[in-house]
Amino acid sequence: MTWQLDARARLARPGARKWYFGSLWGLVYLAIPVIIAWSSSPVADAVLITLLVVVIAAAYLVTPPLIWGRPWQIVAAVLLCFLGLTCLAFPLTGVYAIWFWIYVPIMAAFSWQSRAFTLTSLGVVALGQLVVISAVGVFESYWYAVALTVSLGAMMFTFSQQIQTIGRLRDAQAEIARLAVVDERERFARDMHDVLGHSLTVVTVKSELARKLVPLDPDRARAEIADIERMSRSALVDLRAAVAGYREMSLPTELAAANAALVAADIAPHLPINVESVDPAQRELFAWVLRESVTNIIRHSRARNCWISVEPSAIVICDDGRGGAGIRTAMNGSDGSGLAGLAVRAKKAGATLSVEPRDDGGTIVTARADRARAVGS
Numbered sequence: 001m002t003w004q005l006d007a008r009a010r011l012a013r014p015g016a017r018k019w020y021f022g023s024l025w026g027l028v029y030l031a032i033p034v035i036i037a038w039s040s041s042p043v044a045d046a047v048l049i050t051l052l053v054v055v056i057a058a059a060y061l062v063t064p065p066l067i068w069g070r071p072w073q074i075v076a077a078v079l080l081c082f083l084g085l086t087c088l089a090f091p092l093t094g095v096y097a098i099w100f101w102i103y104v105p106i107m108a109a110f111s112w113q114s115r116a117f118t119l120t121s122l123g124v125v126a127l128g129q130l131v132v133i134s135a136v137g138v139f140e141s142y143w144y145a146v147a148l149t150v151s152l153g154a155m156m157f158t159f160s161q162q163i164q165t166i167g168r169l170r171d172a173q174a175e176i177a178r179l180a181v182v183d184e185r186e187r188f189a190r191d192m193h194d195v196l197g198h199s200l201t202v203v204t205v206k207s208e209l210a211r212k213l214v215p216l217d218p219d220r221a222r223a224e225i226a227d228i229e230r231m232s233r234s235a236l237v238d239l240r241a242a243v244a245g246y247r248e249m250s251l252p253t254e255l256a257a258a259n260a261a262l263v264a265a266d267i268a269p270h271l272p273i274n275v276e277s278v279d280p281a282q283r284e285l286f287a288w289v290l291r292e293s294v295t296n297i298i299r300h301s302r303a304r305n306c307w308i309s310v311e312p313s314a315i316v317i318c319d320d321g322r323g324g325a326g327i328r329t330a331m332n333g334s335d336g337s338g339l340a341g342l343a344v345r346a347k348k349a350g351a352t353l354s355v356e357p358r359d360d361g362g363t364i365v366t367a368r369a370d371r372a373r374a375v376g377s
Contacts, residue, residue, distance in 0.1 A: 105153030
């Protein structure tokens with residue numbers, strides 16, 4: 001009973017529904033053997049072939065959701081059972097049955113097992129197809145079935161790896177956001193303690209003193225109350241400054257977030273050791289530029305490396321990705337978003353933003369503060 005409930009839950013998950021929608025396109029090809037059977041085979045054989053194709057299609061639809069997260073031994077056994085099911089077509093369709101094997105590496109790719117498991121499954125299926133067509137003597141007529149199996153299996157493998165990378169990236173972003181909230185809460189608590197702790201302690205002590213001095217020395221009591229008022233106003237100013245700082249972008253925090261995001265996206269990060277040399281007046285702008293640039297690199301560049309360097313009045317972010325195509329995508333932001341929006345922000349901050357192609361491929365994003373304005377400030 002437990003496994004039945006587990007199976008129902010797995011088949012009803014949102015991920016399973018996405019799989020159904022995507023896999024239906026692949027099942028369209030199963031209409032080919034059915035059409036051939038009804039046009040050239042006896043009715044009895046055509047009925048058997050149709051029933052077998054329906055069973056294979058149903059197995060292909062439900063198998064991946066049922067094996068997600070299972071040990072590789074169970075997944076391998078299930079895929080072998082599916083392979084055995086397709087072999088029942090040999091007496092009815094002959095060597096054409098090897099076309100059904102193409103679904104095995106697809107299911108292996110979306111079983112979320114290791115890369116070695118998926119590639120091994122693809123290799124075993126392709127080798128089995130080669131053995132069958134060579135043994136039957138139809139290599140020249142069916143070699144392209146092996147080629148199609150390998151190419152489609154490799155494509156699905158790449159696609160599944162991309163999905164897993166996106167999943168890891170989302171998990172990393174969620175973790176970064178959670179840690180950022182925790183870190184900001186701790187920082188805000190420290191700021192509140194530093195800003196208000198001493199002031200409120202002194203105000204409390206002076207209030208007690210003023211209360212005692214009212215009947216004994218009214219003039220001194222009034223002086224203490226005036227001092228309390230002054231300290232309260234000063235603490236309020238410090239509190240407002242702390243709250244304003246709580247909303248600011250932090251360049252070190254964005255560097256840490258960029259490192260985690262790039263690693264999650266399988267892009268090697270090359271980051272500066274520290275940002276102490278950066279002009280404090282430009283750090284918030286550079287943090288915005290860093291966040292947007294890294295986001296564009298992850299989304300659009302298909303890069304393998306990302307280099308980030310800082311100077312007192314500039315930040316440079318470059319990658320070895322698609323270059324021109326990535327630039328056009330990144331600069332697309334007539335609504336004020338993306339790097340186009342950052343260019344406006346940079347202009348208001350007295351800096352310039354440039355996006356250029358890299359000589360060896362990729363993109364270079366540079367934000368540089370205006371020297372004359374920097375000196376004037």
